[in-house]
Amino acid sequence: MTNFDPGSAIDALIDIDHPTKRKTAEWAVENLADPTLAERDRDCRFWPEGWARAAERGITGLMVDPAYGGAGHDVFHALLTFEGLGYGCRDAGLVFGLSTQVWTMQPIIERFGSEAQKQRYLPGLCSGELRASFCITEADSGSDSFAMDTSYTVEDRSAGGSVDDRTAGASVEAETTYVLSGTKSYITMAPEADVFIVFATADKQLGQWGVTVFIVDRDEPGLSIGPNRPKMGLRTTPFADVTFDGCRLGPDNVLGAPGSGASIFSAAMEAERAFVLAAQIGAMERQLDDAVAYSRQRRQFGQPIGDFQAVSHRLADMKLRHDNARLQLYRAAILDGQGRPSMEAAALAKIQASEAAVASSIDAVLTHGARGYVTEFGVEQDLRNVAGGVVYGGTSDVQRNIVARMLGRRSR
Ligand SMILES: Cc1cc2nc3c(=O)[nH]c(=O)nc-3n(C[C@H](O)[C@H](O)[C@H](O)COP(=O)(O)OP(=O)(O)OC[C@H]3O[C@@H](n4cnc5c(N)ncnc54)[C@H](O)[C@@H]3O)c2cc1C
Numbered sequence: 001m002t003n004f005d006p007g008s009a010i011d012a013l014i015d016i017d018h019p020t021k022r023k024t025a026e027w028a029v030e031n032l033a034d035p036t037l038a039e040r041d042r043d044c045r046f047w048p049e050g051w052a053r054a055a056e057r058g059i060t061g062l063m064v065d066p067a068y069g070g071a072g073h074d075v076f077h078a079l080l081t082f083e084g085l086g087y088g089c090r091d092a093g094l095v096f097g098l099s100t101q102v103w104t105m106q107p108i109i110e111r112f113g114s115e116a117q118k119q120r121y122l123p124g125l126c127s128g129e130l131r132a133s134f135c136i137t138e139a140d141s142g143s144d145s146f147a148m149d150t151s152y153t154v155e156d157r158s159a160g161g162s163v164d165d166r167t168a169g170a171s172v173e174a175e176t177t178y179v180l181s182g183t184k185s186y187i188t189m190a191p192e193a194d195v196f197i198v199f200a201t202a203d204k205q206l207g208q209w210g211v212t213v214f215i216v217d218r219d220e221p222g223l224s225i226g227p228n229r230p231k232m233g234l235r236t237t238p239f240a241d242v243t244f245d246g247c248r249l250g251p252d253n254v255l256g257a258p259g260s261g262a263s264i265f266s267a268a269m270e271a272e273r274a275f276v277l278a279a280q281i282g283a284m285e286r287q288l289d290d291a292v293a294y295s296r297q298r299r300q301f302g303q304p305i306g307d308f309q310a311v312s313h314r315l316a317d318m319k320l321r322h323d324n325a326r327l328q329l330y331r332a333a334i335l336d337g338q339g340r341p342s343m344e345a346a347a348l349a350k351i352q353a354s355e356a357a358v359a360s361s362i363d364a365v366l367t368h369g370a371r372g373y374v375t376e377f378g379v380e381q382d383l384r385n386v387a388g389g390v391v392y393g394g395t396s397d398v399q400r401n402i403v404a405r406m407l408g409r410r411s412r
Pocket residue numbers: 133134135136137138139141142143144185186187188189234388391392393394395396397398401
């Protein structure tokens with residue numbers, strides 16, 4: 001990340017009621033309250049209108065360079081905005097979809113894309129006209145990402161279309177065609193995406209060294225998208241498998257250099273792992289405010305339930321988890337902003353934010369009693385929505401592997 005300002009970092013960190021966060025939350029309450037949410041959640045339906053409103057507000061272009069249609073804000077402004085969005089918007093699926101664009105797709109294209117790729121994709125992604133998906137996971141390769149089967153061969157058209165045996169990292173000529181085949185699974189936004197960032201190997205035996213990243217347009221012959229896969233939470237984010245059946249791509253489709261997939265993956269994951277849960281941290285704050293309000297209003301045994309120590313301590317635990325998650329998130333952002341190593345901090349932030357949200361969502365259900373469990377009050381939705389956070393962006397086990405490796409207790 002660039003344009004790091006220590007003053008704005010400190011303000012963002014200590015001001016729990018920061019104006020950027022508060023204004024975004026107020027805007028979201030007013031503009032992203034969709035009366036059909038419960039129905040869409042049941043039917044796993046995305047809300048394009050909500051996406052368009054968020055884009056109009058500038059959320060999809062927050063951090064991108066103004067030269068490509070963005071607002072060029074720093075990471076702290078973006079984190080506060082997403083906290084506010086998570087607080088004010090009850091459609092966690094919509095917010096998750098937006099988070100993936102801002103924290104994963106756009107930074108990858110901006111950092112690794114050629115000038116032509118940036119010109120071609122970033123303005124549309126910022127304006128909300130385009131949406132992108134990140135495609136690495138497959139049915140048989142999840143945590144072990146580089147064990148992928150999706151592969152590409154290289155054809156040299158000047159040699160009459162024959163497939164040559166160059167591996168990743170070899171020099172490419174304008175005449176080169178890449179032929180991409182394989183299926184990616186669990187791809188967020190795929191049914192609604194226009195652009196796919198796809199990891200494929202030239203030779204599985206090469207592991208991470210054989211991987212190249214391609215940018216593939218939705219209308220590319222050979223690309224097909226499976227049906228929306230219903231899931232436990234984040235049901236309003238569309239989610240599908242994507243198949244590439246002999247897609248013929250040119251050098252213009254290669255993101256970064258051929259064979260540079262591992263470094264692109266590592267940069268993307270480090271940012272995603274740290275920041276993609278910012279909105280969820282905002283949702284934890286809203287969840288706590290709701291639980292406090294309910295504990296004042298609900299009476300049992302002649303007193304507000306919040307007067308029972310068991311209930312008030314549970315609320316205190318929710319506050320503690322929220323604060324810890326937030327502090328870890330901002331620490332990772334400060335390190336990243338200063339250009340210092342942030343891998344361990346990002347992994348710790350991911351573990352804290354994802355697991356704290358699950359624990360606090362269970363506490364919220366318990367505090368609301370049966371009202372917390374039935375669907376009509378919306379409390380149970382949080383638990384379903386946050387459960388995915390311990391899986392996507394690298395599971396909690398994988399994050400702990402990173403922390404253990406930094407402690408010198410694991411080799412990989
Ligand atoms: C909501 C959601 C959105 C997603 N969106 C995308 C997307 O847009 N693009 C995309 O490419 N993928 C996406 N994924 C997939 C996600 O990245 C993978 O699910 C995740 O990386 C885990 O892989 P897996 O599901 O194959 O589990 P596995 O890797 O099979 O893991 C199963 C279990 O084994 C454990 N395990 C595996 N390896 C180790 C290890 N080395 N040490 C300790 N424990 C280990 C895991 O922690 C887990 O408990 C998404 C997933 C979810 C839930």
